[in-house]
Amino acid sequence: STQKNILAVNNIEVIYDHVILVLKGVSLVVPEGGIVALLGANGAGKSTTLKAISNLLRSERGEVTKGSIEFEGARIEAQTANELVRRGCIQVMEGRHCFGHLTVEENLLTGAFTRRDGNAAIKRDIEMVYDYFPRLRERRSSLAGYTSGGEQQMTAIGRALMSRPKMILLDEPSMGLAPQLQEEIFEIIKKLNDQEGVSFLLAEQNTNIALRYATYGYIMESGRIVMDGVAKDLRENEDVKEFYLGVG
Numbered sequence: 001s002t003q004k005n006i007l008a009v010n011n012i013e014v015i016y017d018h019v020i021l022v023l024k025g026v027s028l029v030v031p032e033g034g035i036v037a038l039l040g041a042n043g044a045g046k047s048t049t050l051k052a053i054s055n056l057l058r059s060e061r062g063e064v065t066k067g068s069i070e071f072e073g074a075r076i077e078a079q080t081a082n083e084l085v086r087r088g089c090i091q092v093m094e095g096r097h098c099f100g101h102l103t104v105e106e107n108l109l110t111g112a113f114t115r116r117d118g119n120a121a122i123k124r125d126i127e128m129v130y131d132y133f134p135r136l137r138e139r140r141s142s143l144a145g146y147t148s149g150g151e152q153q154m155t156a157i158g159r160a161l162m163s164r165p166k167m168i169l170l171d172e173p174s175m176g177l178a179p180q181l182q183e184e185i186f187e188i189i190k191k192l193n194d195q196e197g198v199s200f201l202l203a204e205q206n207t208n209i210a211l212r213y214a215t216y217g218y219i220m221e222s223g224r225i226v227m228d229g230v231a232k233d234l235r236e237n238e239d240v241k242e243f244y245l246g247v248g
């Protein structure tokens with residue numbers, strides 16, 4: 001096919017604490033400009049997969065012990081998380097990691113830490129983030145810790161955008177948010193994909209919303225991919241309906 005993959009994960013194994021085998025050979029791809037959903041129950045291994053890609057496992061005593069990961073055709077298993085951010089691949093962690101004692105705007109500024117272009121470009125991008133998230137413009141001077149859960153999720157995504165990523169790994173964007181806010185967040189993901197060309201790999205327990213916005217989905221169980229397909233087919237699949245969409 002002529003479609004290029006921005007990310008390719010090939011048969012990776014992840015072990016925590018030298019003995020706990022958590023990923024047992026996971027393979028997936030994200031096409032350039034795609035929105036790919038990684039689905040499955042709590043503990044299936046979604047977060048571990050994202051952290052293996054963005055190289056955030058080390059601080060949790062985890063390591064990739066087999067397989068390979070390629071970003072834009074180059075092997076990245078040995079790259080640090082910061083090197084990867086510079087290359088254009090960034091993770092937004094589960095639980096909206098913001099700096100609670102910094103303002104929303106200061107949080108966004110911390111997202112530009114890998115950039116070497118000037119302040120003017122960074123200012124422009126802050127405005128770009130506010131255009132995508134008008135709520136953040138209103139809350140720019142508030143301490144992030146005192147903003148709502150939805151606003152913190154927006155701040156976390158906005159902060160990632162400040163690194164000018166080609167690809168964002170997003171862990172549970174809908175977690176803890178009311179349905180309407182979930183929808184608002186996914187609409188913005190879609191818009192960033194359409195207008196900025198950002199590719200997404202999203203880990204989600206909310207299969208329903210993820211498969212409405214994603215182009216393709218992978219379903220994980222106990223450290224393995226057990227099913228994958230284009231989002232529309234997965235939405236109509238009887239097993240997916242029964243086990244993951246809550247309609248029998």
Ligand code: ATP
Pocket residue numbers: 016017020022040041042043044045046047048049060061062094203205
């Ligand atoms: P969640 O939605 O809870 O994040 P998940 O699908 O993302 O679920 P992971 O967080 O990747 O799943 O966890 C997969 C498995 O790895 C679980 O059994 C979990 O207990 C285990 N695990 C996760 N982190 C560690 C760690 N630092 N040390 C040991 N085991 C871990």
